[in-house]
Amino acid sequence: xxxxxxxxxILAPEAGAPVIMRELSRRRFLSFxxxxxxxxxxxxxxxxGGSSPAPQATGGDLEGSLSVYTWGDYDSPDVxxxxxxELGPKVTLDSYSSNEELIAKLVAAKGTxxxxxxxxxxxxxxxxxxxxxxxxxxxxxxxxMANMDPAFLGRSWDPTNDYSVCKAWGTTGYVYxxxxxxxxxxxxxxxxxxxxxxxxGKTSMSDDPAGVVGSYFWANHINxxxxxxxxxxxxxxxxxxxxxxHISAFDSYPGTNAIPxxxxxxxxxxxxxxRLGMLESSDPERWQWVLPGPETxxxxxxxxxxxGAPHPEAAHAFINYSMTPENLLLNLDYIGYNVGGKDxxxxxxxxxxxxxxxxxxxxxxxxxxYEQELNDSQTTRVEIWNEMKAAAGA
Numbered sequence: 001x002x003x004x005x006x007x008x009x010i011l012a013p014e015a016g017a018p019v020i021m022r023e024l025s026r027r028r029f030l031s032f033x034x035x036x037x038x039x040x041x042x043x044x045x046x047x048x049g050g051s052s053p054a055p056q057a058t059g060g061d062l063e064g065s066l067s068v069y070t071w072g073d074y075d076s077p078d079v080x081x082x083x084x085x086e087l088g089p090k091v092t093l094d095s096y097s098s099n100e101e102l103i104a105k106l107v108a109a110k111g112t113x114x115x116x117x118x119x120x121x122x123x124x125x126x127x128x129x130x131x132x133x134x135x136x137x138x139x140x141x142x143x144x145m146a147n148m149d150p151a152f153l154g155r156s157w158d159p160t161n162d163y164s165v166c167k168a169w170g171t172t173g174y175v176y177x178x179x180x181x182x183x184x185x186x187x188x189x190x191x192x193x194x195x196x197x198x199x200x201g202k203t204s205m206s207d208d209p210a211g212v213v214g215s216y217f218w219a220n221h222i223n224x225x226x227x228x229x230x231x232x233x234x235x236x237x238x239x240x241x242x243x244x245x246h247i248s249a250f251d252s253y254p255g256t257n258a259i260p261x262x263x264x265x266x267x268x269x270x271x272x273x274x275r276l277g278m279l280e281s282s283d284p285e286r287w288q289w290v291l292p293g294p295e296t297x298x299x300x301x302x303x304x305x306x307x308g309a310p311h312p313e314a315a316h317a318f319i320n321y322s323m324t325p326e327n328l329l330l331n332l333d334y335i336g337y338n339v340g341g342k343d344x345x346x347x348x349x350x351x352x353x354x355x356x357x358x359x360x361x362x363x364x365x366x367x368x369x370y371e372q373e374l375n376d377s378q379t380t381r382v383e384i385w386n387e388m389k390a391a392a393g394a
Contacts, residue, residue, distance in 0.1 A: 056135075058313075059141055059313070062088055063314045065091075065092065066116050068094070069102065069113070070094075070095060070118070071095060073335070074095070076330040076335070078330050078334075079322060079327045087317055089314040097206075098208040102120060106118070106128075111308030116310065117305060119302065121302070121372075123373065125157040125163060125164050133307050134306065135306065135312065137165075137316070138316060141320060147323050148165065148166060152166040152340030158302075167303045168272070168331070168335060168337035168339050169300035170338065171299070171369055173290050173292055174292065175287050178287065180198055180199065185292075187292050187293050195246045196246050198265065202248055205251075206252045206268050208385075209381045211297060213385060216234075218297070226377065236380075236384045240388050243388070247392040250392070254267040254268075254269050254274075255275070259287060262281075271291070271359070272335050272337040272358070275336035291368070294368070298370060299372065329341075
């Protein structure tokens with residue numbers, strides 16, 4: 001393990017902090033987008049590939065519609081319907097399962113995706129900006145940014161929030177069925193042991209390279225941002241040859257079906273999705289959430305506007321609407337993630353939000369969490385993820 005790295009201090013503002021991401025060449029950035037996008041040819045892509053400049057938001061009349069490309073089930077229906085009822089634009093939501101899937105779609109479209117709002121994870125934002133995939137905010141149209149806790153603004157990937165603002169942040173752990181796995185699981189090593197034993201053939205992992213490949217390094221207390229070829233090869237061998245035969249699904253959203261329907265025994269999951277599934281289950285006591293040691297991931301997703309967004313006025317209005325105190329609470333309760341508003345923990349507790357322990361984390365838990373860095377190992381990680389899925393046949 002690289003002892004020199006420091007865990008993210010999510011509660012400390014990082015305005016002006018250096019970008020933690022190592023420089024990733026444009027060629028490498030496009031190569032992992034190509035891997036994620038299958039046969040899509042991306043080599044000829046150039047920023048600003050649209051035939052005409054995208055309209056810019058000036059505070060004029062809102063367009064009649066809005067298209068949002070985001071993570072699955074990531075917005076309270078009350079917020080979405082309230083936006084339409086109060087301000088007019090009809091909202092269409094499409095979902096993806098990984099940042100690589102999002103980026104592949106935007107790169108291939110070259111500014112003509114038709115999407116207005118996207119929700120990338122922070123570490124990917126600098127390269128998305130550099131490659132012309134995001135539009136700059138008109139921050140005059142986002143006055144509700146004042147409702148956000150300063151700890152969640154000015155992050156290293158966008159220190160002045162010119163292109164992005166916190167949508168939600170969380171972590172990666174797992175859920176298991178206590179009626180099948182009767183011993184206590186507490187670590188990532190326990191996860192892999194159970195996957196090969198009690199939960200063999202009934203285990204799912206996220207459909208996302210970061211968490212799937214990261215889990216090997218977390219289990220072994222190795223810097224999960226390593227670029228060491230030997231360490232990456234060890235991860236490949238373990239995940240593809242040892243673990244893949246026991247995996248029945250790659251599912252980023254087990255809370256939607258697998259937990260409520262009991263179709264899996266052991267599921268890698270983001271904390272908010274795990275909470276959703278347990279709340280939807282007819283027998284929530286059947287399930288155990290684990291924030292596993294010795295370490296795990298911390299991520300932050302961000303509101304952003306896609307290059308070439310056809311409805312920029314509505315895009316700004318929706319992001320701003322989502323940052324009112326009332327809508328921050330609605331989204332927090334619905335998605336089960338901390339949405340970065342001021343005083344959110346006390347507000348949620350006062351409002352009777354269920355399972356707050358799956359939303360808010362104490363300092364000892366935060367010490368276990370580390371951010372991803374985007375570096376030149378990313379292509380290898382996507383390859384491992386693809387090989388693992390092929391070996392599993394899931």
